[in-house]
Amino acid sequence: MEAFEKLVIERDRHVGTVSIRKSADTNVLDSSLTEELSSAFLILNQDPAVRAVILTAEGDSFLAGADLKEITGLSVSQAYGFAEKAKALQDLIIHSGKPYIAVVNGHCLGSGLELILTCDFRISGPDALYGMPEINLGLIPGGGAITRLQTMVGRTHAADLIFTGKLVRPEEARFIGLIGKVSDRPLEDARFLAETLAGKSTLALAVAKQLFNRKDTEDSSLINQEMRALSMMFDYPDSMEGMGAFLEQRPPVFKARREIST
Template sequence: MEVFENLVIERDRQIGIVTIRQSADTNVLDSSLTAELSSAFRSLNQDPEVRAVILTAEGHSFLAGADLKEITGLSVSQAYGFAEKAKALQDLIIHSGKPYIAVVNGHCLGSGLELILTCDFRISGPDAVYGMPEINLGLIPGGGAITRLQMMVGRAHAAELIFTGKLVRPEEARSIGLVGSVSDRPMEDALLLARSFINKSSLALSVVKQLFNRKESEEGALINQEMRAFSMMFDYPDSLEGIGAFLEQRAPVFKERREIST
């Protein structure tokens, strides 16, 4: 197995465990981590001995979104390229024949939340926080959240999360269907769940997963539309003001209103 800078890859019998290392600051899904996660998922997907994959993180933050310093000032084409890489990472989970289990503690926001939406199971620790705060930055979600959240939690809850940037705690996340369960021992529960797959037919699991993800193919055009709309936001000053205000720890001042054709 390849050695990673930002990840720890372990095995528990036939279960692959991918742990995002705690960063000096807050865990963010930057280009380096995206590349390493892509490589790790690709390797685990191709390993016939691995029957299930658990994704988790060290520290107080699971993934607090994209690296804002990395995306500020992107051109439209660069922003679309950023969204394409995020989608390629998600596709490694969606199109894998193996069950993926997300174990979340701490902040799971923006692109971090979009990533776990593609997992088959989501187990929350008691200290997790979930949200899509892009609206506060003069941006919109660009990794499928608008489409997937409506499918998963319904239009009303999805609208509240995305239009307001509201943050939700684990019990509310469970009640609306954003996570499957809340546990004081989320990793232990994830291992029990993953071990239950070891003696099952890998073919049957793969087919079941394909059938569960049929809507992904049907909704693919909508997700591509999200990616285009997300990238277009970088052609307007709101994104620079919103990201800059966040990095400078001040309130943003959005001065102009324009329509963007999606």
């Protein structure tokens, strides 16, 4: 198997588990992790022995969004390229014939939350925290959250998450439909679910998942609009101010609105 620096891949009978290693600081979805996750998903998708996949993370953080140190200062074209790689990673989950189960402990924010929105099941530990804080950085979600959240939690809850940047605890996340279950033993519950799914017809599961994801396929042009809108914001002062303020641990000072064509 391919060697990974930021991941641990395990196979237990018909279940494949991808665990993001705990980083020295906070887990972020940077370019190197995106590439490793893409390779891991491709391996498990192509392995006929694997019938279900669990995605989780070690330690007390799942994914706290993109790496601001990496994306601050990107040009518009570079930002769009970054978003394209994130979408390609999501597509490996969406277009896989195998069910994916996300198991979340700790922070699951921004692009991390967008990633688990593409999973078929989401099981939360009691200490998880969910949100789309991009608005606080002078940005917007650019990886499908604006489109997918409206379908998943409804327009009102989606606007609350995206427009305010609020963070929600697991019980609220479950109440609005963002996650399916809160558990004191989320990984054990995910393994039980994965084994149950592994005992089903692989063809029937693959077809059912394809039909479930029809709307995601139909909404691909809307998600591309999100990607373009996000990348255009890297050409405006607010994004530089917002990301810079976060890295400098100070409140941002945003200027008057300028229009961006989507």
